[in-house]
Amino acid sequence: DGSGSVPRDGSGPPAPERVLFPPTFSVSEIKNKQRRHFMFLRWKQQQRKEKLALKKKRRKEREALGDKAPPKAIPKTIENQRVYDETTVDPNDEEVAFDEATDEFAPYFNRQTVPKILITTSDRPRGRTVRFCEQLATVIPNSHVYYRRGLALKRIIPQCIARDFTDLIVINEDRKIPNGLVLSHLPEGPTAHFRMSSVRLRKEIKRKGKEPTEHVPEVILNNFTTRLGHSIGRMFAALFPHDPQFIGRQVATFHNQRDYIFFRFHRYIFKSEKKVGIQELGPRFTLKLRSLQKGTFDSKFGEYEWIHKRREMDTSRRKFHL
Amino acid sequence: SLQVVWSMLGNRQFCSYKMTTKTQNFCRNEYNLTGLCNRSSCPLANSQYATVREEKGRCYLYMKTIERAAFPRRLWERVLLSKNYEKALEEIDENLIYWPRFIRHKCKQRFTKITQYLIRIRKLTLKRQRKLVPLRRKIERRENRREEKALIAAQLDNAIEKELLERLKQDTYGDIYNFPIHAFDKALQQQDAESESDSDAEREEDDDDDEDVDKREFVEAEDSELSDFEDMDKLETSSEEEQEEEEEVEKQASHSKSKGKTPLKGPARRKRPYIEIEYEEETEPSTKTKAA
Numbered sequence: 170d171g172s173g174s175v176p177r178d179g180s181g182p183p184a185p186e187r188v189l190f191p192p193t194f195s196v197s198e199i200k201n202k203q204r205r206h207f208m209f210l211r212w213k214q215q216q217r218k219e220k221l222a223l224k225k226k227r228r229k230e231r232e233a234l235g236d237k238a239p240p241k242a243i244p245k246t247i248e249n250q251r252v253y254d255e256t257t258v259d260p261n262d263e264e265v266a267f268d269e270a271t272d273e274f275a276p277y278f279n280r281q282t283v284p285k286i287l288i289t290t291s292d293r294p295r296g297r298t299v300r301f302c303e304q305l306a307t308v309i310p311n312s313h314v315y316y317r318r319g320l321a322l323k324r325i326i327p328q329c330i331a332r333d334f335t336d337l338i339v340i341n342e343d344r345k346i347p348n349g350l351v352l353s354h355l356p357e358g359p360t361a362h363f364r365m366s367s368v369r370l371r372k373e374i375k376r377k378g379k380e381p382t383e384h385v386p387e388v389i390l391n392n393f394t395t396r397l398g399h400s401i402g403r404m405f406a407a408l409f410p411h412d413p414q415f416i417g418r419q420v421a422t423f424h425n426q427r428d429y430i431f432f433r434f435h436r437y438i439f440k441s442e443k444k445v446g447i448q449e450l451g452p453r454f455t456l457k458l459r460s461l462q463k464g465t466f467d468s469k470f471g472e473y474e475w476i477h478k479r480r481e482m483d484t485s486r487r488k489f490h491l
Numbered sequence: 492s493l494q495v496v497w498s499m500l501g502n503r504q505f506c507s508y509k510m511t512t513k514t515q516n517f518c519r520n521e522y523n524l525t526g527l528c529n530r531s532s533c534p535l536a537n538s539q540y541a542t543v544r545e546e547k548g549r550c551y552l553y554m555k556t557i558e559r560a561a562f563p564r565r566l567w568e569r570v571l572l573s574k575n576y577e578k579a580l581e582e583i584d585e586n587l588i589y590w591p592r593f594i595r596h597k598c599k600q601r602f603t604k605i606t607q608y609l610i611r612i613r614k615l616t617l618k619r620q621r622k623l624v625p626l627r628r629k630i631e632r633r634e635n636r637r638e639e640k641a642l643i644a645a646q647l648d649n650a651i652e653k654e655l656l657e658r659l660k661q662d663t664y665g666d667i668y669n670f671p672i673h674a675f676d677k678a679l680q681q682q683d684a685e686s687e688s689d690s691d692a693e694r695e696e697d698d699d700d701d702e703d704v705d706k707r708e709f710v711e712a713e714d715s716e717l718s719d720f721e722d723m724d725k726l727e728t729s730s731e732e733e734q735e736e737e738e739e740v741e742k743q744a745s746h747s748k749s750k751g752k753t754p755l756k757g758p759a760r761r762k763r764p765y766i767e768i769e770y771e772e773e774t775e776p777s778t779k780t781k782a783a
Binding site: 246247248319321366367387389391415416420422424426427428429431433435437439442443445447455457479 | 618619630634635637638640641642644645647648650651652654655656658659664665667668
């Protein structure tokens with residue numbers, strides 16, 4: 170009864186030498202679920218043992234070689250394997266520098282304008298969105314929250330421009346949670362539409378600090394590499410006044426990872442020259458860019474610089490656009 | 492025979508237009524005046540019947556009489572009602588003159604309701620309408636999953652700390668934090684035995700340090716008024732200078748005004764390293780947002 174027999178004593182662990190399988194037998198062919206599960210676990214254990222043995226062997230070989238050992242292999246990560254984007258910005262690129270000197274953010278970066286932000290929501294905001302707007306207003310200096318009250322955006326925008334606002338943020342809400350963000354740079358600036366997710370209000374963050382103070386925070390923009398990412402990064406930078414007050418020790422971070430922009434607001438303290446402690450205050454949220462429009466907000470006649478097209482752009486897991 | 496028709500449709504046999512619910516019977520016939528399944532409002536069981544229906548924003552009065560019962564194609568006579576509300580009511584009256592009160596009344600009621608909802612439609616189309624975009628479950632799930640993984644890959648805290656330390660090294664904070672006295676002193680002691688040029692440089696640095704000491708104390712006062720001194724205890728302060736500074740800072744702390752709340756205290760009194768270490772900035776925008 171050697172070939173093709175599975176031990177019949179229920180689910181008890183049989184001694185391995187009694188069992189002989191034909192070479193083409195696979196664990197998934199056993200009809201009985203319990204036994205199949207058991208055999209599968211055993212197979213898994215065996216695989217793990219083999220893997221461990223292999224690792225040990227390799228380590229021994231490496232130690233044996235000592236200095237002559239080949240360098241450690243770098244593990245492949247998605248960031249490593251990222252498809253090379255031809256619009257990646259080279260820091261020394263003149264064309265990019267020239268573009269940036271003449272685009273809509275030039276007056277901000279030349280310090281001619283002081284950012285003044287208007288934060289509003291879609292119609293009839295619910296409590297969570299309202300509280301989120303308030304917290305966002307404390308994070309971004311020189312910002313004002315106004316209720317929407319059914320006003321059309323197209324009519325708000327000229328009024329804002331007349332009152333010297335530089336940026337407009339509209340937080341879209343669905344089913345009582347904020348889920349979208351429209352960031353529009355006002356005098357003829359680009360409009361970016363984001364999808365917002367995992368919004369955490371201040372009380373939901375596990376921390377023991379106090380509220381953000383009135384000091385102007387620093388800004389950190391990480392990983393905005395392509396041209397598109399660059400322009401979005403500049404948009405975010407244009408929200409904050411130019412001179413951060415280091416006394417306040419607050420920092421707002423926009424970190425781009427695989428096309429998701431994570432926003433965090435921290436207070437930092439330098440414990441030594443090599444150690445810094447950060448404490449999270451302020452709301453947090455993640456954004457994913459949906460579209461970038463050249464002019465101010467206009468859904469019908471606007472000229473879109475970039476739209477996220479799912480069929481075309483989501484085909485590869487290693488391709489990112491920001 | 493209409494009685495027979497009704498007794499069949501209404502109670503016993505099947506009427507395909509009839510919809511029953513727990514409390515009411517409805518009639519799905521498009522010519523029905525009230526929408527309920529009654530003896531008086533069934534268009535099949537009444538030979539003289541009228542309704543008001545609207546098509547593309549205009550209201551029509553439909554009438555059915557016995558004389559045309561044999562001609563199904565010509566059964567329903569249609570009259571266009573005027574757009575003016577009162578005139579239309581008069582038209583209904585004049586067309587349904589000598590008709591039973593019930594039908595006349597119900598026609599006018601139905602006409603009123605229809606005009607009201609037409610007005611509402613016109614008003615709503617002027618306002619902005621919410622565009623409902625359906626979520627696709629698979630895509631939502633995929634995006635959430637990718638976001639989680641991106642969050643893990645981002646290692647935000649580390650990235651932020653690294654960036655802050657780089658900015659410290661690059662001297663963007665100026666004189667506020669004067670850090671590694673520690674490292675400086677150690678290096679000093681190590682290099683004491685070495686050449687004179689080195690010691691000269693150190694002496695110069697010493698002078699600078701003295702000046703910085705004064706500056707330091709002044710600046711520190713603004714920074715550190717609050718009394719969370721736990722970090723100070725943990726720090727190993729071996730040099731005497733530091734202890735002196737601490738005392739002075741404490742004195743000054745009590746005098747200074749409170750500018751803003753700094754709940755985390757910073758015992759920051761270390762020098763900049765005199766060893767220049769160059770770090771490359773990875774992202775260009777960050778250099779732009781540094782203070783000049």
